[in-house]
Amino acid sequence: MQTQDWLNTLAPEAARLIDTPLPRLLAADPERAQRDALRCGPLFASFARQRLDGAAWDTLFRLxxxxxxxGQLRRQLDGEPVNTSESRPALHTALRSALGKGTNAEAAHAEARKTLGRSIAMADALAGQGITDILNIGIGGSDLGPRLVYDALGAxxxxxxxxxxxxxxHTLQDLLPRLDxxxxxxxxVSKSFGTEETLLNGEVVREWLGGRGSLVAxxxxxxxARAFGVDADNILPLWDWVGGRYSLWSAVGFALVAALGGDRFAELLAGAAEMxxxxxxxxERDNLALRHALVAIWNRNALGYASQAVLPYDQRLRLLPNYLQQLVMESLGKSVLADGSASVACSTVPVxxxxxxxxxxHSFFQALHQGTDTVPAEFxxxxxxxxxxxxxxxxLMANLLAQSEALANGVDHVDPHRQYRGSRPSTVILLDALTPRSLGALIALHEHSVFxxxxxxxxxxxxxxxxxxxxxxxxxxxxxxxxxEARVSDPVSAALIQEFHRVARG
Incomplete structure (x- = not known):
């Protein structure tokens, strides 16, 4: 089925529901609170407040x-070259799961397990040497994933x-005096060991170490890495079949192994493997990742919502929106088909x-409730x-539940300033507790939904x-x-650079 065909199939469903108030949908179908909810291990997700009814769900599953x-997900899990522009598989799932028996994924999983064993042994050795601090130097996927997990679980x-x-x-100036x-x-952390930001920071910190401490790559x-001065025994491998924003589960997570311990990192992997x-x-109807993805498709392509809010009600998950920005927007921020043959015939990633x-x-919820644009939310x-x-x-929990309810139901008031239109859709995801297992499952859910x-x-x-x-x-x-004195061809850049030099010279 071509893109325009499925868009045409969604159009009448969207036209039927776009102006139907969510409270009316909820009242007309009292079973939806149970039917439109799923549990997977330590995660429970409710899609009952999305602007969908049974007929629209049927259409989405049919599409x-x-x-x-x-089937395409199965191809990815088995290690087929789904990264078409680079002719590579995307086997981040093999870092944590023994899926794909008899496929490329099996060998990848064995390699990942061997590297995990090395990581644990190296981390334990550092702890035994009296190392108290790990400085993780990386950017993008080499930073956001470990930073999220450490912030969530590092207590x-x-x-x-x-x-x-x-x-x-400024970061170095503040940080280095506090470290021994x-x-x-x-x-x-750099797959190519050519990332300019990482190497520049690394050069400064290598001088600061002065031969003390430990240097790991x-x-x-x-x-x-060896030419930079890292001992061969301290180099952990990365592979071209793992993209940066999917690499948390690999040696990119070495700082987490060192800080949290091998057992807790293994629990993180186990939670993702469970998902x-x-x-x-x-x-299809019981598949949490598929439901999550279809809601995103519905909101973006059927209802035309151009933005998506992620709202964790736990300070330990405050970096989740930052992490998902890269996972979602770097993965889905594309405008051409995977084979490069044509432009995509629909809108892709929301902001x-x-x-x-x-x-x-107390900041942007005013816009969520009474702004002109509808922004679907994930609590x-x-x-x-x-x-x-x-x-x-x-x-805290009362506020989470109240915001989802208030966005959906709104309030009819005679004073227009106190009028809440409601019908603002949201999903609620509840973790039983914030553990390595539940966090691994939550991250893996979003990875699969993105694919x-x-x-x-x-x-x-x-x-x-x-x-x-x-x-x-x-x-x-x-x-x-x-x-x-160097020449710049772009006139705006040239003017800005001249202003920079004027101010920098004082």
């Missing part, structure tokens, strides 16, 4: 079958992890953003906290050529930033 979404840790991504000297080089291990380019097994075997509640209720909550302040947790959305649109979720142009342009401008 998912016609587009072969779960119980045997080492402190510090993250250095941007080449902004003799008790610090530095992890350089996670990379696919062993020769470059992998679910999406690989569950029927994803968010913040943690209840803080964000993420934790049922059992890891503290004993029960009244505080009850208040299924890309399969529906016919785009490649595993390349990121759009990231490269700005980097290339920066290289051409770097000489002029260093020397005001």
């Amino acid at each position: 998912a079958g016609a587009r072969g979404l779960l 119980q840790r045997r080492m402190n992890v510090h993250f250095l991504s941007s080449p902004d000297g 080089p003799a008790r610090t291990a530095v992890l350089l 996670a990379t696919a380019n062993v020769d470059k 992998d097994a679910h999406v690989a075997s569950a029927a 994803l953003w968010g913040g943690s509640g209840t803080d964000c209720q 993420v909550g934790v049922a059992r906290p890891d503290h004993g302040y029960e009244a505080m947790h009850r208040m 299924l959305q890309s399969a529906m649109w016919g785009i490649n979720a595993f390349d990121q050529w759009g990231v490269e142009l700005g980097k290339q342009t920066a290289r051409t401008l770097a000489p002029a930033v260093a020397n005001p």
Whole structure:
């Protein structure tokens, strides 16, 4: 089925529902609260407040079958070259799951297990040497995933992890005086070992170490890492079949192994593997990742919503919107088909953003409730906290549930300033508790949803050529930033660089 065909199929369903108030849909179908909810291991998700009814769900599942979404997912899990522009598989699932027996995934999983064993042994050795701090130097997928997990789970840790991504000297200026080089291990994370930001930060920190502490690398380019000064025994492998934003589960997560311990990192992998097994075997209507993806397709292509909010109601998950921005927008920010044959015939990725509640209720929730644009929301909550302040947790959960209800139902008021139109759709995801297992499952859910959305649109979720142009342009401008006499062809850049030099010279 071609894109225009399934868009045409969705159009009458959207026309029927776009102006139907959500409270009316809820009242007309009292079973939807149970029917439109699914549990997978430690995760429970409710889609009951999405602007969908049974007939629309039927259409979506029929289109998912016609587009072969779960079959395409199987191809990815088995290690077929789904990254078409680079002729590579995307086997991040093999880092945590023994799926795909007899396929490329089987060998990849064995390699990943061997590397995990090395990572655990290296981390334990560092702990035995009295290392108290890990400095993780990486950017993008080499930073956001480990940073999210450490922020969420790092309350119980045997080492402190510090993250250095941007080449902004203010971070180093603040951080290095607080660290002891003799008790610090530095992890350089770069698949190519050519990432300019990472190497620039690494050069400064290598000098700061002065031969003390430990230097570790996670990379696919062993020769470059050795030339930089990393001992061969301290180099952990990365592979071209894992993209950066999907690499948390690999040696990219070494700082997490060191800080949280091998057992807890293994639980993170197990939670993701549990989600992998679910999406690989569950029927369409019982498949949590497929439901999640179809809601995203519906909101973007049927209802035309151009934005998506992610709202974790747990401060430990405050970095989840940042992490998902890269996972979703770098994966789905494409406008050509995967084979490069034509432009995509529909809108693709929405703008994803968010913040943690209840803080964000006092900033942008005004726009969510009464703004002119409808922004679908995904609320993420934790049922059992890891503290004993029960009244505080009850208040937090009451706010999460209230915001989802208020966005959907609204309030009819005679004063137009106090009128809430409602009918603002949302999904609620509840974790039983915030554990390595539940966090692994949550991240893996979004990974699978992203791939299924890309399969529906016919785009490649595993390349990121759009990231490269700005980097290339920066290289051409770097000489002029260093020397005001250097020539710049773009007149606006030339004027800005001249102003920079005027101010910098004082």
